[in-house]
Structure formats: C-alpha cells, structure tokens
Amino acid sequence: MTDSKVDNAKTDSGQPDGSRRKFLKGSLAAAGGVAAAGTTLVGAPYVNAQSPIVLKMQTAWGGGNIWNDFAREYVDRVHSMSGGRIQIDLLPSGAVVKAFQVMDAVSDGVLDIGHDVPVYWYGKNKAASLFGTGPVWGGSANNMMSWWYAGGGRELYRELTQDIMGLNVVGAFGFPMPSQPFGWFKDDDVTSVDDIQGLKYRTVGLAADLLQEMGMSVAQLPGGEIVPAMERGVIDAFEFNNPSSDSDFGAQDVAKNYYLGSYHQASESFEWLFNRDMLESLDDDLQAILLHAVEAASTSNTATALDRYSSDLESLQTESGVTVHRTSDEILAAQLEAWSTLIPTLE
Incomplete structure (x- = not known):
C-alpha cells in the first residue's frame, strides 16, 4: 500500500484511521475541559464567596495601654477560628465612647463588642463589684473565674445585667488578673x-x-x-x-x-460585652467562636502579662x-x- 492508502485504510467498523485520530484528539480535549470544570465545581463549596461579618469592638483602654494588645489577641483568635468569616474592627477608648460608657454603648447597639471591667459600670449597680472588686474572702481571680464558669456566677451575672438592669448584653469573663498594687x-x-x-x-x-x-x-x-x-x-x-x-x-x-x-x-478579670441582638443573629458556630475565643485569649493574655509585667517592673526601677x-x-x-x-x- 502507498502512504495515502494507509491513511485512508478503514477499520473494522468502517471508520478511517484519520477520523479516529481526530475523534481521539477531540475526546481528549473535551475530557480535559470536563476535568477542569469538575475541579472548579468540586472546589466551589470550599470558597467563601460571602463578605465577612464586620463587628465594631471598643476597649476601655487608651491607645498605648498593653490591654489593647490583650484585646488584639482575642480579635486575632476570632479571625482565625472563623476562617475570616468574622472580622473585628478594634478601637481604643474614646474612639466611639468614653471608657465608662462602653456598657451602655454595647447595650444600645452603638458597639457590637466591648472590652472593659465590671467596676466601670459600678455607678449603675454596686453588684457589679461582685464580678471584679468584691470583698476578699481568701480567694483570687482564678477562684472567681472558676465561680463564673462552674459555680453559678455566669447565671447571676445574666440575672443582674438582663433581668434587673434591663441591658441588652451578653457577658463573658477572661484573664484572671494578679492582685493589684496599692x-x-x-x-x-x-x-x-x-x-x-x-x-x-x-x-x-x-x-x-x-x-x-x-x-x-x-x-x-x-x-x-x-x-x-x-x-x-x-x-x-x-x-x-x-x-x-x-x-x-x-x-x-x-x-x-x-x-x-x-x-x-484582689480578684478582677476582663469583661467582654456582646450586644445580645447581634450575638443571637449569628449562626450557632459563629456565636460559639465569639464566646469560646474569650477562653482562648484568657490563656494567651495570662502568658503575656506574666512576661511583660515582670520586665516592665524591672524597667521602672532601673530606667525611671x-x-x-x-x-x-x-x-x-x-x-x-x-x-x-x-x-x-x-x-
């Protein structure tokens, strides 16, 4: 046979070899397209196309205070734990309201989250001090934290803030502080x-x-x-x-x-305040992240504090x-x- 006859030879099915080659090439190209499309379709559920939920959080601490760094540790953990679905705009005291006004601002929805201590709203109800600057009965901030999480403290706090004071907040506590200097x-x-x-x-x-x-x-x-x-x-x-x-x-x-x-x-801790409407509007997993990140930040805050407080005390003596x-x-x-x-x- 000549070369042209080879190219035009028919298969058993009667289809020329040249057509088979074209068919195979076309099939491979089509298969490649399907594979690419399949990859996109399979990957699609893992892509978060929604815009992140942006929450406004203000602390009761001035811009240079180390406690803003502690609040940042919380913000970073929320961002990581939520896979970026929650982003928190962290602001220092005075950016929106003054330090003693954080509780009201969160309750009114002016802020989504507040970071303060309960004594900053002591003027509203003296029972606030039971959760931070209460009488010394031989306990420490760690004891108070245990009472909050396992001894009924959380329930009493909810009763005080929501039922008695009528505030639209949900509170959480973290970072049991060392006993404070005179x-x-x-x-x-x-x-x-x-x-x-x-x-x-x-x-x-x-x-x-x-x-x-x-x-x-x-x-x-x-x-x-x-x-x-x-x-x-x-x-x-x-x-x-x-x-x-x-x-x-x-x-x-x-x-x-x-x-x-x-x-x-002798027994103070940080207070995280969440606007109740905001918190309850979120999916259950995001609510859990906002609350459980308090516990995660509490651990990192404690480590940072023990390191910085001791070195800064030394610097006060040697440099100031x-x-x-x-x-x-x-x-x-x-x-x-x-x-x-x-x-x-x-x-």
Whole structure:
C-alpha cells in the first residue's frame, strides 16, 4: 500500500484511521475541559464567596495601654477560628465612647463588642463589684473565674445585667488578673493608716467605698485621666492595675514610689460585652467562636502579662528611678478590717 492508502485504510467498523485520530484528539480535549470544570465545581463549596461579618469592638483602654494588645489577641483568635468569616474592627477608648460608657454603648447597639471591667459600670449597680472588686474572702481571680464558669456566677451575672438592669448584653469573663498594687505615691514613707488619712486617691468600684472607710478621699477616674489629675492636684495618689499599664500612661512621670500588695482589688478579670441582638443573629458556630475565643485569649493574655509585667517592673526601677515598696502590714490589716465593716452595709 502507498502512504495515502494507509491513511485512508478503514477499520473494522468502517471508520478511517484519520477520523479516529481526530475523534481521539477531540475526546481528549473535551475530557480535559470536563476535568477542569469538575475541579472548579468540586472546589466551589470550599470558597467563601460571602463578605465577612464586620463587628465594631471598643476597649476601655487608651491607645498605648498593653490591654489593647490583650484585646488584639482575642480579635486575632476570632479571625482565625472563623476562617475570616468574622472580622473585628478594634478601637481604643474614646474612639466611639468614653471608657465608662462602653456598657451602655454595647447595650444600645452603638458597639457590637466591648472590652472593659465590671467596676466601670459600678455607678449603675454596686453588684457589679461582685464580678471584679468584691470583698476578699481568701480567694483570687482564678477562684472567681472558676465561680463564673462552674459555680453559678455566669447565671447571676445574666440575672443582674438582663433581668434587673434591663441591658441588652451578653457577658463573658477572661484573664484572671494578679492582685493589684496599692499604687503610686509621692511620699516614700507611707507605712501607717495615719499616713493616708484625707489623701486624695484614685480607685474605682467597691474599692472606693473600702478606702473611704479607711479615711481616704476617693475619686473614681478612668485610666486616661489619672496623670492629668495628678498634675492638676486633683488627686495625690492613685492605683490603676499593673506595672505595664501604669507605665504605659506615664505613672512614673508623676510619682516615684510604687507600693505593691493590697486587698482592695484582689480578684478582677476582663469583661467582654456582646450586644445580645447581634450575638443571637449569628449562626450557632459563629456565636460559639465569639464566646469560646474569650477562653482562648484568657490563656494567651495570662502568658503575656506574666512576661511583660515582670520586665516592665524591672524597667521602672532601673530606667525611671521608681522605688518599689512592700505595702505595710498595718495598712493591709486595716484593709481587711474595713472590708468587715463595709460588707454588712451592702446586704
């Protein structure tokens, strides 16, 4: 046969070989197209075509405060756990409302999430201090956290905020804080109860009642107002919370004596506030992520705090000329006695 005869030879089916080649080439091309389309179809369910849910969250802390870093740890975990379905716009105190207004802003829907401490709404109901600056009964913030999650604390909080106060919020607690220092004084010899009589002092919550019982004149101010108040002579001394937060807003610039150890705030934790309507509008898995991320952030916050608080305390001494004192036994004993006097008045 000639080559042309070979090309035109018929198969048993009567179809020329050349046509078979064309058929095979066409079939392969079609199969490739189907395969590509199949890949797209199979992959489609894993692509989240919806826009992320963007939530507005404000803290009660000034822009430079380490506690905004702690709030960021929460935001990052929500983003990761939700696969990007939830994005949180994190804002510092004052971006939308002032520090003491976070609770109301969340309840009213101005904010979706708030990050504060319960004593910041102590003025609305003194029972707020049961969840942060309550009486010292030998427990710690870790004990209080256990009570919140396993001992009925969460249910009492819901009853207080929703049933009694009529607020449209859901709360969650995390990061059990170390017992807080007595604070910052200009005097390097604060050792007796007489030394603090009439002293104008900043604290918050039920601790204000406690220290007034001891003879101090107390002003309740958010952290961002402490240094200006010291500079203007509105207060003579103050406490806030820890070496890192205190140094972040410049405590070392207005006082050089830092007294550690106190019973005025021994069991405080962060409070996460969620607008109830917003939370309940989400799918169940996203609601769970927002709430369980509090527990995840609580662990990371604790690790970060233990590292930073210790190194910043050292820096205050070596770089800022701060003298660290141990609060005297007389003052500590007087605090416990004042608690015993104060508690019956709250019943």
